[in-house]
Amino acid sequence: MSSTKRFLVIVNEQAGRCALLPDLEARLRAALGPAEVELLRSEDAEHAEAATARARQHKYDAVIMVGGDGTHHGVLDVLAGGDVPLGLIPLGTANDLAAEHGIPQDLEAACEIIREGCRTTVDLIRTKEKTFATAGGLGLCTDVALGVCEARQRSWLFHAFMRLVGGLIYQIYLVYRVLFAARLDYRFTLTDDTGRARDLDAYMLLFMNQAFLGSNFRAAPQASNRDGVLDVIVVKKLPGRRFERLQLLRTVATCLKGQHIGRPDVEVIRAQKVEVRATEPVAFFADGELVAKTDRYTFKTLRRALPLLVPKERAIVARLPRRSNLGDWSADRRWDRTWSVGGSQRAPRAA
Ligand SMILES: [Mg+2]
Numbered sequence: 301m302s303s304t305k306r307f308l309v310i311v312n313e314q315a316g317r318c319a320l321l322p323d324l325e326a327r328l329r330a331a332l333g334p335a336e337v338e339l340l341r342s343e344d345a346e347h348a349e350a351a352t353a354r355a356r357q358h359k360y361d362a363v364i365m366v367g368g369d370g371t372h373h374g375v376l377d378v379l380a381g382g383d384v385p386l387g388l389i390p391l392g393t394a395n396d397l398a399a400e401h402g403i404p405q406d407l408e409a410a411c412e413i414i415r416e417g418c419r420t421t422v423d424l425i426r427t428k429e430k431t432f433a434t435a436g437g438l439g440l441c442t443d444v445a446l447g448v449c450e451a452r453q454r455s456w457l458f459h460a461f462m463r464l465v466g467g468l469i470y471q472i473y474l475v476y477r478v479l480f481a482a483r484l485d486y487r488f489t490l491t492d493d494t495g496r497a498r499d500l501d502a503y504m505l506l507f508m509n510q511a512f513l514g515s516n517f518r519a520a521p522q523a524s525n526r527d528g529v530l531d532v533i534v535v536k537k538l539p540g541r542r543f544e545r546l547q548l549l550r551t552v553a554t555c556l557k558g559q560h561i562g563r564p565d566v567e568v569i570r571a572q573k574v575e576v577r578a579t580e581p582v583a584f585f586a587d588g589e590l591v592a593k594t595d596r597y598t599f600k601t602l603r604r605a606l607p608l609l610v611p612k613e614r615a616i617v618a619r620l621p622r623r624s625n626l627g628d629w630s631a632d633r634r635w636d637r638t639w640s641v642g643g644s645q646r647a648p649r650a651a
């Protein structure tokens with residue numbers, strides 16, 4: 301039996317730095333050698349999904365995504381709950397999953413981690429529409445992401461400005477929107493898996509599977525993608541608050557360092573499952589991609605569902621749950637969940 305490893309490598313040429321590396325394929329093959337490398341230039345999400353499904357069926361040693369968070373986002377539904385691990389070569393604009401696990405943006409260094417083959421398993425968050433790995437959002441955060449995207453397509457001047465300032469464009473656009481948008485808040489009803497419902501007027505809801513969002517925002521300092529719990533950060537509209545928009549800007553600014561936790565307009569909800577109802581269709585993004593626009597969402601953690609190749613020192617002895625919670629969202633109650641204002645509590649491990 302051959303001991304040569306087989307890798308499926310999917311390259312998203314639209315992602316961040318991929319287009320800037322003309323010798324990308326040669327470097328990948330050299331850095332991943334002597335493995336058998338099947339290299340695919342991704343044409344669309346369906347193309348990548350079909351290739352990943354085939355690699356899982358034939359038990360490849362890894363599916364390697366070359367790009368950013370939006371690149372691996374496309375194949376998570378296929379890899380969830382399986383034995384074929386995801387390898388990351390983070391060449392995108394946002395590389396939040398790779399950063400969370402200490403995977404460097406240097407191509408050769410990332411390939412060395414894949415060759416070593418040390419793995420862990422991490423939680424995923426499933427919605428009816430899509431499974432995601434890093435973070436998702438409803439409200440202001442999504443309005444900003446969509447606003448930047450639309451402005452870029454509409455105006456060459458805006459596009460040129462965006463190239464000049466890079467990722468800072470989102471923070472600049474966020475300030476503009478908070479100060480000048482006609483309306484900022486939405487009406488949501490949140491229900492946890494005990495059936496307790498809350499009505500909230502909120503500017504945004506963040507669904508965090510890890511601490512950082514968009515490289516800069518330490519949105520959920522206490523979040524972990526190994527605890528089976530989803531961290532929902534709610535930025536609320538407080539009735540009768542003076543200088544409402546300036547206060548919101550201050551909350552967002554403190555979010556950069558994770559100092560927003562404990563502010564009166566911020567609430568942290570930790571649960572295995574959360575249902576969200578809105579009074580109107582609201583756009584939802586996850587892993588930096590627009591996923592859906594509807595008035596009802598259900599979020600559920602899939603504990604340790606994704607095998608991921610990580611640096612040796614980050615690899616921990618981990619195994620998938622004895623019973624997969626895929627398709628049976630109420631099956632695993634090992635982790636308790638809490639509703640906590642201020643978010644200082646971690647979910648306690650059940651005895
Ligand atoms: Mg978690």
